[in-house]
Amino acid sequence: MTNDLSKVLSNATDAEASALMDRFDPEAHLDEDTKARLHARISQSIRETKASAKRKLRFPWKAVLGIAAACAAVYLTLGFTVPGVADTLYRVFHPDYRTEAYFSTPPEQRQDPVKDLEAAVGDFHAQDVESKVELLGEYTMLTRYDAEYNDMANSTPTLRETYGFSPYRQADYVYLRDMRASVRELYYDGERLFVTAFVATEHPEWLLADDEATPPNLELAVFDFQLTVNGEAFPIQWNVSSGGGSGITVHDGEKGLWVSTEIDLTEPLPDGRCELLMLYYVYDCDVDDMGAIGNVGRLIHRISFVSDAGNRRADACTEATFCGSAPMTFTFVDPVTLEEKTIENRTVSFDGLKMRFTAQYLASGLKITAQLVAVPQDWTEAEKEAFLYGFFEPLTFEAQSGEDRIVVKNYEISRKDGNWTFELPVFPSEYETVGAITLIPRIRYLSEFDVYVQDSETEGHYEHVVLKPDTGAIPRAEHFGQSTVLETPLSEVRIEIPLPKGE
């Protein structure tokens, strides 16, 4: 009966499974070590996704730089000598500027170093405290994961054999002991911490996870952190991303590579002396480039800095009432099965929508936070839901300064609790020249897309769909292919962002 019981229960419907699960609550039993390993794996997946997204961003950025250079050449050839042209070119042709993209680009590859930012980095007085290599099997107890790592170290030889790889031998990786980390840049903007470190080693090319390269084929990734402020532990939870090792270079006469790390803080750091412990893990990609069994050693990097400068920043606030209409995309999904339901574009009136805008004047650019204050009275939950959490994230902005304009890209906006935050590449030394910034809201909607149609006889195919506004709902497919998103500016709405004078 027991076998039958398992078999029958394994075929339970969603509702039946839900009824069984309601009775059973296994959460309490998942032990802390397992939980810690699972959290670490999830963090690693997210980190890899972010790193991959950053790598993807670099290509168009370079292409845009090429165009910028060509246009600059045209300006020079035609003999334009209008004051501020260089600043104008910078803003117009660097639409992808974001602080994280800036710091994740190796310093010598930055085509246009931002002098305000380069100067601000010095305000934090970052210094190296310790750099030390440990090979798997000799990890000291440093962080909350240490017990787990030591377990991994002990079980790694067995695990490697289980997967058909050669057993781990510390002697095979002794060449890692020449790694030495030093901090090159540290910047704290009140919410995020950026660290650029240089890892000196005789063979940096071995650490770049290049499958085409001659072994050893390793990867270096910052994977764990600990932060203290004035000697007290300061929590860092999960919001960490690292681009891993990149850009082999010679720095101060030493060969090595750059490692950039961003830590999103859950709350601002108190003023004072901080110590950041970063653990750079090394994975042998020929064993396993994803799982724990590939781990062969780690570089311990401890740095100190003073947080005060990041907490001193000026800001300004203004409020705006929207007007005008624009199409917006609405999707409706079955809450349990997630099976396709409907998608449609409706023209929506934004009359009466109120937002508060806060500008922070930072060395890393103008940080704008738009906060929803009130929605139009005639909006239902559907409009509010589509506006706040819509599938194609409808709200974006255009920033104007004289003839210059930048449309803030969707991925450049961070959305949180009815707040939209984005950066504009306007720096304190440019405030006098730029004068003022005007923001114009834009509403995005899904106009055309390809839908994957499953076919029982073939592998399926894509069909092109044009979704005109106010033509009703159509069934929504789960798999979208190419899509076209259109934007409608609410041109009557102009939000003036003042820039401080005398900077």
Next chain:
Amino acid sequence: MKHWITRLRNDPERAVHALMDAHGGLVYYTVRRVLAGYPEDDIEECVSDTFFYVYRNRDRLDLEDDAIKAYLGKTALHRAIDHKRKVARIPTPTEDALFDADASAQSAEELAVSELTRGELIESILALGDPDATILIAKYFIGMKGKEIAALLHMKENTVVSRASRALKQLRNTLKGAES
């Protein structure tokens, strides 16, 4: 209430870790049930894949809070089945010895469960009440071992086994009664 979805959209990284804290056990044991006999590393990879899947697809999800548990369970099940197909390794069954002994003792009296509706069977299990219903669900639906169930319910392992044995007997009697 769509508290989870709001959190996933507003602060996805922290939300997905909070989801893991809240429902990690459910996902873990659901995956382990499918991947019984596979290395622990495979199981944990599949569990983390499940939460990463939620992270990546957060913009497409539209779930009420009370639906998130079922959604995670279903996603975990599908990830585990996919993983099994992908890895295509032959698992070595590691059935708990105590339950194995119990199962073989009962095999002569096996019921034709398939002749009954699944709904009746589930109703009968739930009607057993706690802790017996929980013990059977943990063992036969989730795939937990005797030791784990004992730790979960703060019982001795022997108590779990004997209660499971009695619960199975009671279930058989109930189902026989329903059949006749």
